[in-house]
Amino acid sequence: MEEFKTDVLILGSGGAGLFAALHAHAAAPQRDITIAVKGLLGKCGCTRMVQGGYNVALAKEDSVERHFMDTIEGGAWLPHQELAWTLVSVAVERVRELENELGCFFDRNPDGTLHQKAFAGQTFDRTVHKGDLTGIEIINRLAEQVWARGIRRLEEHRAVELIASQDGQRIAGVLLLDMRTGEFVLVRAKAVVLATGGGPTMYKYHTPSGDKACDGLAMALRLGLPLRDMEMVQFHPTGLLAGVHTRMTGTVLEEGLRGSGGYLLNGRGERFMQAVDPRGERATRDIVSRAMFAEMRAGNVTPHGGLWISMGHLGPENVRRQFKGMVERCADCGFDLAGGKVEVVPTAHYMMGGVEFAVDTSTELEGLFAAGEDTGGVHGANRLGGNGVANSTVYGGIAGDAVAAWLAGGRAHAEPDGDAIERARRRTLHPFDEPAGDLPAIREALYELMWSDVGILRDAAGLARAAATLEALHERLERTGLQDRDRAFNLTWHDWLNLDSLLAVSKVIARAAIAREDSRGAHYREDHPAVRDPERSAFTRVRAAGRDLALEFVPVAFTRVRPGETLLGKAQAAA
């Protein structure tokens, strides 16, 4: 097997991975840095897909305290408060860095200040953006800077296992699969940054890019690391619904549509959100998604079984100007967003849960750092729109700084655990040993199960059914092999590996959802609809325990503010 050494190995090239690379390089230019990524650098992952924008408190009437309180209250008191504080305070410098050092152009007001738009669930309009396709601007500029620095790139290289040292005390490297040849590559690294970006693609309707299959979370789980808040899966209310025969179904129509005054209508053409929440369509994503699901369950649906978003009352010209990308996307699917109505459905968008990590991005395993959507704790029970890309860029940068500082302590490469490498090779090659089977049927079954039983509205019976069915589906996958025996660019093999990761992580989601017998944020139990005493908030922590999962509840440390309190001065709170 090909093997080589690097100082720092970064997995993933979204906002988190690229920022980690740039900061590590800036702090320690002499270091050998490698980025390994499942897709093409700059072309894959969800950061590129960011539409709406980037939350940051810049206006003089706004403050990091206000952004913090929105994040904590939006997260239903479950966020790790130091992680949330770091997010909102470092976002201010990160957005300047994006503009002034990396060359991003965001939209501006006539006076030259950055334009900040409304996003749901926030008490201030603080979302910086580039039209409605902000991620392309961010990722293109980041990728150019990475290319310019000669950082090593392993594109179309899939990480299949994090490899610890022989004594299990440190990270020693990562086993990768060169997707172009199907051969394994062992990269031995002093430090590894996990930035593969989670991604709830196990649901029937989902928004993330196709390269995301929760691989990083599955690898962390197998390594024995704790995952937190895994029951918290965010549904974005407005996924495009254009029929089963297009991959456009499930892709997101951005939050700003509701933020700017768009209406949601049921199949009878009636607005329903005002009856649910005084903020109407601008309520948080969890509330809107639940209300939509309830309308759909009641049968008040559009031709494809969803609901409508309607923007025409805001003036078609205005809508066309403000949401050019969205108008074009809808037109591609035969809808007139500017003047008519578009079919939408809640769509799985983001996992608030992930690997437990510290403010400096270190994890339980020495030398392993994690950032971005692979991590849990920043958002608690619900993520505010606009806090996702802020999270990946803020913590990606911190990871790069932390890795450089950690390496400055004079680290050597650890000896990798040879047995773990062999086990990982066997696991990865396993589908070649089984008779060919029906992978699409397993995927469809997973989609339906997660959507109906572990989705927007949950109860004990559905969750128990899901847990048992997930086990059975995983066993079925284990017995299902591949028709095509060629390892080079074998996409069916990668589909198999994706399903393996998705099933492993789906089981964690179901396990945590069964355990949490209250409703908060994105997790809603119809059999336990009340929010249990926020003062006694605790988050779920799940680890692998042999073939089972071990779960515990860990109390939230209210290090900055307790439920019922605010960091805002009275005058500011009143404003």
Ligand SMILES: Cc1cc2nc3c(=O)[nH]c(=O)nc-3n(C[C@H](O)[C@H](O)[C@H](O)COP(=O)(O)OP(=O)(O)OC[C@H]3O[C@@H](n4cnc5c(N)ncnc54)[C@H](O)[C@@H]3O)c2cc1C
């Ligand atoms: C359609 C859409 C719109 C969004 N809009 C917004 C918005 O307006 N505002 C906001 O704040 N957030 C938004 N988000 C969320 C935001 O995109 C994410 O929170 C954030 O960008 C994630 O960054 P990341 O670096 O953690 O992961 P990503 O950007 O997803 O990058 C993950 C990387 O890991 C790679 N990878 C995955 N598995 C492996 C593997 N096994 N081996 C190697 N590499 C691997 C992928 O190829 C990719 O390069 C949106 C998300 C979507 C899907």
